[in-house]
Amino acid sequence: MGNKHRYQKQPCLSLVIATLLIPGFSAEAQDNEADIAKKLNNPIAAMISVPFQFNYDDDIGPSKKGERTLLNIQPVVPIDLNADWNVISRTILPVIALQDVPPGNDEDGIGDVTQSFFLSPKALTPSGWTWGVGPALLLRTATDDLLGAEKWAAGPTAVALKQDNGWTFGALVNHLWSYAGNGDASDVDATFLQPFFGYTTASNTTFMLNTESTYDWVGNAWSVPVNLQVTQVFRIGKQPMSVQVGARYWADTPDDTGPDGWGARLTYTLVFPK
Numbered sequence: 001m002g003n004k005h006r007y008q009k010q011p012c013l014s015l016v017i018a019t020l021l022i023p024g025f026s027a028e029a030q031d032n033e034a035d036i037a038k039k040l041n042n043p044i045a046a047m048i049s050v051p052f053q054f055n056y057d058d059d060i061g062p063s064k065k066g067e068r069t070l071l072n073i074q075p076v077v078p079i080d081l082n083a084d085w086n087v088i089s090r091t092i093l094p095v096i097a098l099q100d101v102p103p104g105n106d107e108d109g110i111g112d113v114t115q116s117f118f119l120s121p122k123a124l125t126p127s128g129w130t131w132g133v134g135p136a137l138l139l140r141t142a143t144d145d146l147l148g149a150e151k152w153a154a155g156p157t158a159v160a161l162k163q164d165n166g167w168t169f170g171a172l173v174n175h176l177w178s179y180a181g182n183g184d185a186s187d188v189d190a191t192f193l194q195p196f197f198g199y200t201t202a203s204n205t206t207f208m209l210n211t212e213s214t215y216d217w218v219g220n221a222w223s224v225p226v227n228l229q230v231t232q233v234f235r236i237g238k239q240p241m242s243v244q245v246g247a248r249y250w251a252d253t254p255d256d257t258g259p260d261g262w263g264a265r266l267t268y269t270l271v272f273p274k
Contacts, residue, residue, distance in 0.1 A: 036240050036271055037204040037233040041168040041196075043159050044088040044118045044132040046078040048272040057250070057259035064260060066101035070094055088118040088132060096147050109143030116157045116174065131160040136174040138188060140181055151181035153188040161196075168208075171195040189217040204233040211251075221254040229265065240271040 039045035053072040060066030072094050079087040094111035101107075118132030125131070136157035142148025153176040161170025171194060178188035191214065198208035208231065213224045229246030244267035250259050 032273070033204050033233050033235070033240065034200075034202075036273060037200050037206055037231075037242075038163060038168075039273075040231065040233065040242060040269065040271070041198055041200065041206060041208065042130060042161060042163065043076075043090065043172055044086075044120045044130065045076075046080075046086050046088070046122070047274065048075075048077055049269055050075045050272075051267050051269040053265065053267040055263060055265050057263040059260035060101050060258065061103055062256040063100070063103050065103065067099040068101060068259065069097040071096075084122055086120050086122055087134070088120055090116045090118070093141075094147075098146065101146070105146070107144050107146045109147050111142050112148035113139040113141045115139060118157070118159060127162075128164060129160055129162050130170075131158070133158045136176060138176050138178075145182075145185075149178070149181070149188050150185035151178035151188045153178040166200045167198070168200070168206075169197045187218055191215045191217070206231040206233075216254070219254060221258075222252040223250075223254065223258055224252040225250050225259075225263065227265065229267075231267075233271075240273065242269045242271065243267070244269070 036047070039047045040049065051072070051074045053074060055070040055072070056068070058067045060068055072092050074090070074092050077089045079089065081087055092114040094113075095109075096111045097108035099106050114136065116136045117134040119134050120130065120132030134157055136155055138149065138151070138153035140148060140150065140152050142150070155175040155177050157172070157174035159170065159172040161168060173194070174192045176188050176190050176192075193213045193215075194210055196208060196210035198206055200206040208229045209227070211224055211226050213222060215222050225248045227246055227248040229244050231242050231244040233240065233242045235241070244265070246265040248263045248265060250261060250263065253259055
């Protein structure tokens, strides 16, 4: 990161104590954690990670009494094609619990899986950018009609980002069109936009601001949560991992069906670096 060499030349007291007292602790281990923190900010980093992202939203529906608890299990797996290219697999498996959505109804189970593949060059562009493109798939895996779209859908996805001196900024986008499924259900024609901007400190703490906005072209409606998140990388034994806490504000949602006001997020990520 941008301050790495300064910290190596003038180690803080806690680093000196850890070096003396904790077996195997070294500046090299610290550098490795800095690299992990940087890669966790990159959606297409060549590193296996398994985030468990817990989300809570309320004030849902016309009565504003509905609640939604959502656990997204999101494994990221890089596939080494050759010396120049990777394919990055990103899966989102939602586990959903609804209360009073719609009013008077409770439901829980698995939602529709979103599966994306990004073809990405291993080398940065001359200006320092990372990018990837590929297909995105919506798989009809919901265990109840209320938890999914009742459609199969597909479309393109792309991501581009730059990381420099602790800063990360970029965007991930996709668009999905339905091509099969329940003929009585609404078609899927949706654009997803995720711009992100963040900074990672010398202690491997990341502050990130993003949106995870969706525009429904069928219903002509936006869903726009603005997320502020703080992530810390650490180890238990030799296993690297991270914990993220965050809050979000729903700047726009579909009338009578979307969340309102504030929501919360807690994410635990297991990391398996090469």
